[in-house]
Every structure is written in C-alpha cells, then in structure tokens.
Amino acid sequence: MSAHARLGIAPDNWSEVRKIAESEGCERREIVPNRTDAGRNKPINIDLPTAVKGTIPKHRQNLLKWNGWGYKDSQFRLNDKQMLEFTGTRYNIGNQILPYFTAWVKDVFDLDLSKPVASQPLPQVFPDPVVTPELIDCLQKENVEYSTDGVDRLVRAHGHTLREIFLLREGTFPRIPDVVVWPKSHADVEKIVKICAKYRLACIPFGGGTSVSGAASCPEFETRTIVSLDTTQMNRILWIDRENLLICCEAGIIGQDLERELRSHKLTVGHEPDSYEFS
Structure with a gap:
C-alpha cells in the first residue's frame, strides 16, 4: 500500500518563490509523471526507502484524546x-x-x-472480541502484530464525525473491531487480506482516524470477526523524483511527518487540510 503525491519547492523564505519562478532555470515546461531513465521501469532520482520517525505512537491513546480531537x-x-x-x-x-x-x-x-x-470517563469494560484461536495462531505464524485490548479497539471504531464524538462522550458504540493488526509492509497487508479471505473476516482499513464519512465505523449487526487494519506502521518514503516533483510513500505516513521529512530536502507537499497533523 503506497501513495503518490505532487511536490513543490520549499525554500527557507517563501518570498523567494516568485524569484525562483521568474528565474531562467525554472521556466514553464511539461511535466511527465513517472518518467523512466535509460529504459528502466523505475522513476528517475530514486532514493532508497527511508524510515520515518512517526509522531503518533502505535497505541495512539497514549498521546491523543480517546474521546475527542487532538x-x-x-x-x-x-x-x-x-x-x-x-x-x-x-x-x-x-x-x-x-x-x-x-x-x-x-x-x-x-x-x-x-x-x-x-463527559463520561474512559470505559473499563468492553465487548469480548470475536476471535478464534486459529486466527490468533495464524497472525502469530505470519509475524503480524495484533491487539485485542479494549481501548486499542475502541479508538479505531470511529472517525471524527459529530455523531461519533457525541457517542464517545455521552453514549456507546454498539460494535467495535475485534482485533487490531499493524502491518509493516505491503507484503504484510497481502498476508492479512488473505487471512481475512480464508476465515471470512470483515476488514476495515484505518489510517489517521480523521474520517468524517463514517468509513471507520463497524456495522452494528456484523456477526463476522471485524479486523481493523491499522496502516500507521507503514510510513516509509519509498522514493522521491526530484525532476518531476513526485513522491511515493507508504499509506500510513501522516501529514506532519511527511512534511517534516520533505522540508529537509527543500521540498513540500503544499497540501494542508484541517486534519494535517493526524491524517
């Protein structure tokens, strides 16, 4: 799982942008995405995969509010x-x-x-996870990190719609994930999807948890085991194409971490939604 993004130049002083644009070396030209060099089926200016130190810990409730934003x-x-x-x-x-x-x-x-x-305090009792010994054995065999802890499951049962925040503070969710898994690579994701297909499990991807579309919520009457596939441990930058100003990074990287790493290369994504810190 990875994503591509268009980049921009990030000078130390943003007032220099106009000077750069007007310079002879930055005249307008057609940009061809994913151009290859010498016939190789790879983007030019490739960097080796770069590990990124994530701001948000795996157990996100240690840093973030369990029942609100930030x-x-x-x-x-x-x-x-x-x-x-x-x-x-x-x-x-x-x-x-x-x-x-x-x-x-x-x-x-x-x-x-x-x-x-x-608002109500953090719950101390959670629904028992619907997991079988065979599923746990399979995850352990494939070396996939997982958790059935109640708080780990609760904080991945929702996004940040008004209704979801209200339920956290005043009500309860009728259904939460049964197990959270943390893939570390594309190969791990493939393993998890195959496990879900084999045992007929429901799988809900989870990224920054900032969704306002209800995409992270669990169907109330779902009887199958629900797996929350948390992508946050997949946050490497795979390559940077400096000529075409493109980047390929893994799906779990969050905005503030990506921007921090790009600034060290004098680059920027230039996209700052309200959820930038956590999405």
Whole structure:
C-alpha cells in the first residue's frame, strides 16, 4: 500500500518563490509523471526507502484524546475565574486566557459556564472480541502484530464525525473491531487480506482516524470477526523524483511527518487540510 503525491519547492523564505519562478532555470515546461531513465521501469532520482520517525505512537491513546480531537495535553478549559483558556505549549494560544473567546462562546451558544457538564470517563469494560484461536495462531505464524485490548479497539471504531464524538462522550458504540493488526509492509497487508479471505473476516482499513464519512465505523449487526487494519506502521518514503516533483510513500505516513521529512530536502507537499497533523 503506497501513495503518490505532487511536490513543490520549499525554500527557507517563501518570498523567494516568485524569484525562483521568474528565474531562467525554472521556466514553464511539461511535466511527465513517472518518467523512466535509460529504459528502466523505475522513476528517475530514486532514493532508497527511508524510515520515518512517526509522531503518533502505535497505541495512539497514549498521546491523543480517546474521546475527542487532538493531543491530550491541548484542550480548552474553564479556569477558576470562569474564563476559557487553552492548555499546553504545542500551539500559540497555549497557556493563555481567552476573554474574547469566552464572551463569544457565551453569546453564540448561550451557555452558562458556571454549570459545566463533564463527559463520561474512559470505559473499563468492553465487548469480548470475536476471535478464534486459529486466527490468533495464524497472525502469530505470519509475524503480524495484533491487539485485542479494549481501548486499542475502541479508538479505531470511529472517525471524527459529530455523531461519533457525541457517542464517545455521552453514549456507546454498539460494535467495535475485534482485533487490531499493524502491518509493516505491503507484503504484510497481502498476508492479512488473505487471512481475512480464508476465515471470512470483515476488514476495515484505518489510517489517521480523521474520517468524517463514517468509513471507520463497524456495522452494528456484523456477526463476522471485524479486523481493523491499522496502516500507521507503514510510513516509509519509498522514493522521491526530484525532476518531476513526485513522491511515493507508504499509506500510513501522516501529514506532519511527511512534511517534516520533505522540508529537509527543500521540498513540500503544499497540501494542508484541517486534519494535517493526524491524517
């Protein structure tokens, strides 16, 4: 599993972009994707696969909120003076009191901040996983990492639609994955898919968990074993084509990690959706 993306030049100073574009060396030309060199069926300017240090750990709940968006140490909080503030130091508004935002929240949402409503705590009991000894033996034989831990399964049972976040904070999911698997390569994915086909299992791919389409949710009445195929351990950059400004990377790399690595090559993806940090 891999993905291709068009790249751009990332100079130290973005004001230099116009100068570069106007220089003789960057005149407009037709870009031919996946051009080959000397008849070889490979893109030019290939780098060897590069391992990328991932920001998000395999057990994502150790760093991210289990019932909301973003990092556990970064959130809006009501202080003793009934003023909203933002915790943590990851963002510019961290550890700052926000009086104008407080007034806006009161006015727009008509909230009484003196009566906060706490969300439910992390569940301590989860549905028993529907897995057979044969499946576990098969995963172990193929050296595929897996988990049947309740929290590992819960955080991969949803994306980030309003309904899903509400269920996390106030309700419950009627169905969650039975087992989470972490492939480390394309070959591992093939093994997992073959196992699912052999034992007639449902398989739901899971990446950054930022979906707002319901793609990660488990069908409520699914009786088969549900496997959550977490791609996050597949995050290598396979090659960079500097002439055509193309990159091929594995499916599990997230936006902030990819951009950080590309900046070291003076390149950028140039695509920054709202979910950029985690998708």
